[in-house]
Amino acid sequence: MSLIIKLRCMTRNLSCNLNQLTVQSRKFEILRPRNLRCFSSKTEESDLEEIHEGGLTKVIKGVKIFSLSTSAATLLIQPFIIPTALQSGGMGAAAGLAVSFGMFAVLTPMFLHIFAGRYVTDIHYDKKRDLYIASTWSIFLRKKKFEFTPKDVEKPGLAQLLTTVLVKGRPMFFILEDFSDLRHYELIMGYDKPMDFGFEKSLENSEPVEEKIKVKKAN
Numbered sequence: 001m002s003l004i005i006k007l008r009c010m011t012r013n014l015s016c017n018l019n020q021l022t023v024q025s026r027k028f029e030i031l032r033p034r035n036l037r038c039f040s041s042k043t044e045e046s047d048l049e050e051i052h053e054g055g056l057t058k059v060i061k062g063v064k065i066f067s068l069s070t071s072a073a074t075l076l077i078q079p080f081i082i083p084t085a086l087q088s089g090g091m092g093a094a095a096g097l098a099v100s101f102g103m104f105a106v107l108t109p110m111f112l113h114i115f116a117g118r119y120v121t122d123i124h125y126d127k128k129r130d131l132y133i134a135s136t137w138s139i140f141l142r143k144k145k146f147e148f149t150p151k152d153v154e155k156p157g158l159a160q161l162l163t164t165v166l167v168k169g170r171p172m173f174f175i176l177e178d179f180s181d182l183r184h185y186e187l188i189m190g191y192d193k194p195m196d197f198g199f200e201k202s203l204e205n206s207e208p209v210e211e212k213i214k215v216k217k218a219n
Contacts, residue, residue, distance in 0.1 A: 047128040048124045048133070049127060050123075050180070051123055051180055052120065052174060054120055054122060056119065057119075064109070064112065071106070081101075109139060115161075116137060117138070117139065119136065120135065121136060121137065123174070123184075125184060131148065134146045134148065136172070148167045150188055152168050153167055164189075
């Protein structure tokens with residue numbers, strides 16, 4: 001009987017020790033660097049505020065996918081069409097067909113990217129660093145991110161089409177309606193700054209008209 005009691009006490013002690021080990025292991029898991037990294041990543045994400053979402057993002061993505069797929073299909077069918085052109089029209093016809101297909105496959109995505117690559121898909125505001133992060137599509141549909149501040153923004157010239165601003169010399173296109181916070185739009189566009197028309201400096205540097213007339217009469 002005493003042996004049974006001793007065995008029961010031993011099993012209880014073992015179970016208590018196991019429970020203590022599990023509690024300590026859980027505490028250790030909470031303090032692991034992985035959990036610390038997750039916590040830091042969550043805090044970094046909370047510092048970012050999405051202030052702009054492009055309304056034509058899906059449309060532009062679909063157009064670029066269609067353009068890239070047609071270019072790939074054009075390159076894939078060349079080995080089947082060029083031998084037929086060699087047999088029917090000779091070397092000149094085959095060379096012309098290869099050049100035309102190659103130009104279509106290469107130039108079409110590049111020409112489309114000139115305009116679609118400057119479209120801003122989204123803009124986030126980093127509260128911690130006080131800067132903006134804009135995203136655009138690359139030629140192969142990969143997100144490209146650009147960090148900038150309002151000081152890096154310049155107004156484009158009249159000859160630049162589909163360009164709202166120049167960010168560090170890079171053309172970017174976005175519209176007012178896609179912003180969720182118009183205050184950030186005003187800051188990016190520089191509407192919070194006083195407008196300088198440059199008329200006062202030109203008037204200060206120019207001579208009065210009456211003095212010019214007197215000088216001409218004296219001569």
